[in-house]
Amino acid sequence: MIPRSYIYRLFGASPVRPLQKHMAKVFACVSELAPLFESVFARDFDKVAQCQQNILTMEHEADAMKKALRQKLPTGLFLPVSRRDLLEVLTMQDRIANTAKDIAGLILGRKMMIPAIMEERFMAFVRRNIDATAQAQKAIDEFDELIETGFRGGEVALVEGMIRTLDEIESETDALQVEVRHILLAIEKELPPIDAMFLYNIIDWVGDVGDTAQRVGSRLQLMLAS
Numbered sequence: 329m330i331p332r333s334y335i336y337r338l339f340g341a342s343p344v345r346p347l348q349k350h351m352a353k354v355f356a357c358v359s360e361l362a363p364l365f366e367s368v369f370a371r372d373f374d375k376v377a378q379c380q381q382n383i384l385t386m387e388h389e390a391d392a393m394k395k396a397l398r399q400k401l402p403t404g405l406f407l408p409v410s411r412r413d414l415l416e417v418l419t420m421q422d423r424i425a426n427t428a429k430d431i432a433g434l435i436l437g438r439k440m441m442i443p444a445i446m447e448e449r450f451m452a453f454v455r456r457n458i459d460a461t462a463q464a465q466k467a468i469d470e471f472d473e474l475i476e477t478g479f480r481g482g483e484v485a486l487v488e489g490m491i492r493t494l495d496e497i498e499s500e501t502d503a504l505q506v507e508v509r510h511i512l513l514a515i516e517k518e519l520p521p522i523d524a525m526f527l528y529n530i531i532d533w534v535g536d537v538g539d540t541a542q543r544v545g546s547r548l549q550l551m552l553a554s
Contacts (some may be wrong), residue, residue: 351465
């Protein structure tokens, strides 16, 4: 069997670099959720609109990168990794950016407010989901090194450690999500019902960011085991 590292050197136009650039753009997009929610807390909807536009722009850029990678991805024998695996990772990364766009659009479109009693824990929840995306990006950034080493040696142990950390972060986001939902449950009767409903949606969508980032790690872990 031809070593994967040899194939990687022989066919230098690897799709891994574009995948990494796409993930970097996705992380930049998701990171904008922090200033967006800080602006919501400050009741500064001009700044919210600016953050929403930043997210929309970066999501569109990530979408263009995704389409270009799909079009240029080889279909022949000599991909260093499975084409299907790459496309699944790309789809998951794309979903993270799409979720950030949906969150920002709903927040701005309805000029949503986060109840003051929720702000501290909600912001911790948002930031930890951003952390999950950052950790997924770190793992993806090691992808080319994994291929170069033929998915063997110390590089595998390094990435497996990154994935374990990602799993731990995602578990923390789940715990924070439960906590935030409980706070909302305790006050939901004081809110207009439709406002409470949309707040639950926002909580779920923020949680989806970390969940999907963790799935990126899980797919990479499956590739390590194959």
